Amino acid sequence: xxxxxxxxxxxxxxxxxxxxxxxxxxxxxxxxxxxxxxxxxxxxxxxxxxxxxxxxxxxxxxxxxxxxxxxxxxxxxxxxxxxxxxxxxxxxxxxxxxxxxxxxxxxxxxxxxxxxxxxxxxxxxx
Numbered sequence: 001x002x003x004x005x006x007x008x009x010x011x012x013x014x015x016x017x018x019x020x021x022x023x024x025x026x027x028x029x030x031x032x033x034x035x036x037x038x039x040x041x042x043x044x045x046x047x048x049x050x051x052x053x054x055x056x057x058x059x060x061x062x063x064x065x066x067x068x069x070x071x072x073x074x075x076x077x078x079x080x081x082x083x084x085x086x087x088x089x090x091x092x093x094x095x096x097x098x099x100x101x102x103x104x105x106x107x108x109x110x111x112x113x114x115x116x117x118x119x120x121x122x123x124x125x126x
Contacts, residue, residue, distance in 0.1 A: 002026045002115040004097045009120030014089055020082040020120060022097030033058065033100040033107050034080045036071065038093035039119075045096065047108040049082060060107065065091075087124045094119040 008020040024031060035050035048065055052058035055073030070083040080097065098113035105112045 002028060002031060002099050002101070004099060004115055004117035006095065006097050006117045006120040009095065009122045011123040011125065012087060013125050014087060016087050016124070017083070017085045018087065018122060020084065020095055020097075020122075022080045022082075022117060024078040024080070024099060027101075028078045030101045031099045032103055033112075034071075034073070035098045035100070035107060035113065036080075036082045037096045037098060037110065038091075038122075039096065040093040043093075045110055048095070050107045051080070052103075052107070055080070058107065062108075084122075087122075089124050089126045092122060092124050094121050 003025045005023045012018055033050055033052040036048040037045045038048050039045040047062050049061045049069055049071040051071050054075045068086045072081045096119045097117040099115040100112055101114045
């Protein structure tokens with residue numbers, strides 16, 4: 001089993017930056033891909049960013065965040081980060097970390113992931 005704990009959310013004005021962290025514990029050696037998803041009120045959970053094999057390959061971003069968000073990894077700390085710059089009100093959501101223990105399907109889909117964190121809330125005011 002893998003446990004994921006997110007942190008770093010908060011309330012910020014438009015244009016500000018935040019860095020989210022996802023700390024993994026348990027069978028971390030089994031993780032192939034780690035991703036960030038987000039879910040706004042009344043909306044489906046949507047893909048934000050992902051990377052595989054300790055952040056070295058298969059780095060991908062949703063079009064809506066490409067150029068503003070950066071996913072990175074500190075493998076010594078078993079932690080994945082999401083640096084979010086130039087935040088917009090439409091980025092307001094609960095952000096979830098997810099981990100995949102074997103490659104299957106598209107890494108941009110909820111169904112591809114085996115483990116999820118509890119989420120951290122981000123609110124961007126206009």
